Amino acid sequence: MALRKLRITFIVLCCLGLLLAIWAFFVEPSSLRIKQDRIEIKAWPKTCNDLRIAVLADLHVGSPYKGLESLRKLVAAVNKSKPDLILLPGDFVIQGVVGGSFVSPEDAARILKALRAPMGVFAVLGNHDWWLDAERVELALSQNGIPVLEDRSQLITKGSCKLRLVGISDFWEGPHDIDRAMSDVQDGETVLAFTHNPDIFPQLPARITLTVAGHTHGGQVYLPFIGRPIVPSSYGERFAIGYKVEEGRHLYVSPGVGTSILPVRFLVPPEVTILAVSNGSS
Known part of the structure; x- marks a missing residue:
């Protein structure tokens, strides 16, 4: 028995x-989910209350299940959600993911060209883009109408909402020259920054109201009561996923869409984040 x-x-x-x-x-x-999230920041301008920012991180086009047809569906879903601003925080390509098939940045960019948002679509590069060829990836995006803000900024507006969008290059492979990225910021401007790797967050000045990042994939695997066994960060799970506030500075890390190394995700589904930001005042 x-x-x-x-x-x-x-x-x-x-x-x-x-x-x-x-x-x-x-x-x-x-799978793919469009996740709506909302955060409140006291320093956020009332004129930009409920600004909806779509974050398409770590697309890794060519990773299993994330080929060009999947990318077309993703673009259509994002456009349907009608964000005010679209941010692409890097890692458009793959290197060596099990079961993956390389897709050129030129082919991916031609599909991303269809993204639409009234405040614009902007990108920075990730470590995988640098490992392939940073100039090539940047050229593919820029030739398809997507500005790449590598350590530079741009003023963006929608009605009375005005923001200084600052792009900071990758912490591992890029210069990540914060002073250069912030050089055009004017007194009184609200600064929204985005970058690939959140490990740079502790070095960022308090002058930045909100920073958006990707890179970690949320660890790709989350085990209840145990956590995230592998996170590509010097800080472990500290900046692995979601909304973080440290010493009055604000960070949001999206778990991204594709996979790297192993094509596995467990309780960390592929995600496009639609982030609604306000200062909490009606």
């Missing part, structure tokens, strides 16, 4: 393990 119960338990555990593996390697990585 004891042996029979042991066999049944073993079979049940094997079936459960198989189901979890199917979910982690097939079901969840092939």
Whole structure:
């Protein structure tokens, strides 16, 4: 009887393990959600209350389930959500992800060209883009109407809402010259920054009202009661995902869309984040 119960338990555990593996390697990585999130920042201007920022991080076009057709569907879904501003915080390409197939930045950019937002669509480069060829990726995007703000900024407006959008190059591979990126910021301007790797966050000045980043993929795997076993950050899980406030400075990290190294996601589904920002006042 004891042996029979042991066999049944073993079979049940094997079936459960198989189901979890199917979910982690097939079901969840092939999915996509458009997640609406809302944050309140006291320093945020009332004229920009409820500004909706779409964050398309770590597209890794060519990773399993994230080819060109998937990218077309993603662009259509983002446009349907009608964001005010679209940010692309880097890693448009792949290197060596298991089961992936390289897609050129030129092909990806021709599809991303269809993104629409009244305040514009802007990009910075990620470490994978640098590993391929930073100039090539930047040229592909810029030739398709997507400005790449590598350590530079641009004033963006919608009605009475005015923001200084600051792009900071990748913390691992780019110069990440904060002073250069902030050089055109004027007194009284509200600064919205975006970058690929959130590890630069502790170095950023308090002058920046909100910073948006990607890179971590939320660890790709989240285990209840254990956490995120692998996060590509010197800070572990500190900046792995979501909204962080430290010493009055604000950071939002999107878990992104694609996968890197292993095509696995568990309880960290591929996501385009629609971030609504206000100062909490009606």
